[in-house]
Amino acid sequence: MASASLLKSSPVLNKSEWVQGQTLRQPSVSVVRCHPVAPSALTVRAGAYTDELIKTAKTVASPGRGILAMDESNATCGKRLASIGLENTEANRQAYRTLLVSAPGLGNYISGAILFEETLYQSTVDGKKIVDILKEQGIVPGIKTDKGLVPLAGSNDESWCQGLDGLASRSAAYYQQGARFCKWRTVVSIPNGPSALAVKEAAWGLARYAAISQDNGLVPIVEPEILLDGEHGIDRTFEVAQKVWAEVFFYLAENNVTFEGILLKPSMVTPGAECKDRATPEQVADYTLKLLQRRIPPAVPGIMFLSGGQSEVEATLNLNAMNQKPNPWHVSFSYARALQNTCLKTWGGLPEKVGAAQEALLLRAKANSLAQLGKYTGEGESAEAQEGMFVKGYVY
Ligand code: 13P
Numbered sequence: 001m002a003s004a005s006l007l008k009s010s011p012v013l014n015k016s017e018w019v020q021g022q023t024l025r026q027p028s029v030s031v032v033r034c035h036p037v038a039p040s041a042l043t044v045r046a047g048a049y050t051d052e053l054i055k056t057a058k059t060v061a062s063p064g065r066g067i068l069a070m071d072e073s074n075a076t077c078g079k080r081l082a083s084i085g086l087e088n089t090e091a092n093r094q095a096y097r098t099l100l101v102s103a104p105g106l107g108n109y110i111s112g113a114i115l116f117e118e119t120l121y122q123s124t125v126d127g128k129k130i131v132d133i134l135k136e137q138g139i140v141p142g143i144k145t146d147k148g149l150v151p152l153a154g155s156n157d158e159s160w161c162q163g164l165d166g167l168a169s170r171s172a173a174y175y176q177q178g179a180r181f182c183k184w185r186t187v188v189s190i191p192n193g194p195s196a197l198a199v200k201e202a203a204w205g206l207a208r209y210a211a212i213s214q215d216n217g218l219v220p221i222v223e224p225e226i227l228l229d230g231e232h233g234i235d236r237t238f239e240v241a242q243k244v245w246a247e248v249f250f251y252l253a254e255n256n257v258t259f260e261g262i263l264l265k266p267s268m269v270t271p272g273a274e275c276k277d278r279a280t281p282e283q284v285a286d287y288t289l290k291l292l293q294r295r296i297p298p299a300v301p302g303i304m305f306l307s308g309g310q311s312e313v314e315a316t317l318n319l320n321a322m323n324q325k326p327n328p329w330h331v332s333f334s335y336a337r338a339l340q341n342t343c344l345k346t347w348g349g350l351p352e353k354v355g356a357a358q359e360a361l362l363l364r365a366k367a368n369s370l371a372q373l374g375k376y377t378g379e380g381e382s383a384e385a386q387e388g389m390f391v392k393g394y395v396y
Contacts, residue, residue, distance in 0.1 A: 053261030061302030067334035107137035161186035207251035230272030285321035307338030323374035
């Protein structure tokens with residue numbers, strides 16, 4: 001028994017050892033000897049797509065570039081169009097998305113674009129496939145594969161994210177259509193708990209989605225959005241974020257997900273939107289980087305933050321503050337509202353404003369590109385770009 005291993009036995013407790021259902025008396029530890037066992041057959045993912053996944057993730061996480069999130073569902077896109085007085089028709093959605101993807105030189109700042117299913121199969125107003133325009137710009141096409149949030153029965157008014165049924169075949173079809181990465185957004189609400197159930201459900205769902213996506217050649221963006229809603233301070237956000245990311249990585253590992261072939265889309269660690277104590281970009285960066293250092297393995301190539309209702313300028317300043325020193329990961333952006341807001345308003349649905357709207361998009365894309373490199377100064381930003389975009393209970 002020269003190589004026998006030492007294991008602690010599981011102590012058997014009787015009910016009297018529970019104190020008020022919470023504290024457990026420290027049991028005495030006995031030691032047992034076990035026979036050596038053959039190494040277990042651990043599953044290690046070595047799928048057909050592994051090399052390609054790693055390459056795709058590296059391309060998206062390339063220096064000075066980030067993701068343009070333009071994957072608003074038709075319902076959400078309708079709200080955006082309504083804000084500029086346009087009807088939610090396919091033609092209007094197509095016109096807007098044509099404007100975005102054909103902004104000249106967009107690929108200098110944008111490495112990936114997340115599309116809604118309609119857009120992945122759509123052409124521009126002049127008949128070119130949107131996917132082809134992106135590729136010509138050096139932008140990797142991505143696809144939102146989740147099916148949205150629904151109430152989580154048995155929770156404290158929280159939600160869970162649907163979409164696992166049929167995900168493998170949908171992902172394979174999206175790959176055929178040109179998508180190379182995907183996104184799944186689930187949410188965690190701090191004012192509603194979050195309950196242990198909601199956190200576990202979010203983490204498990206993300207891990208199953210990530211494994212299925214990798215099996216079908218798509219780099220999964222893992223996005224447990226910790227909503228800005230609430231009056232809590234930054235310390236509470238930090239505490240919840242640590243819990244959420246611990247569970248997410250526990251289940252990603254259990255599902256044999258290749259960490260080198262994923263991208264993360266976290267919320268920055270900030271105070272709740274209704275908290276009176278605001279945080280400076282340096283404080284947001286300190287808390288957020290501490291979270292990443294404690295929870296995210298350096299094998300993960302890219303951390304692509306969401307903007308979550310921050311103003312355009314705030315999101316850029318916070319990202320810039322995080323890139324003042326080198327990080328083990330590419331720390332960048334995957335913004336929707338913080339890239340598109342001024343662009344959409346400038347356009348206003350008018351054909352003669354397309355050029356000006358594209359310039360507005362490029363201005364934000366360039367500012368965030370500089371922030372990815374830690375070189376953004378914030379000079380010359382308009383008052384409009386500094387207006388917050390937080391919407392209580394926002395659905396994407
Ligand atoms: P925002 O940057 O508007 O929060 O969008 C996040 C998102 O998940 C879009 O894909």
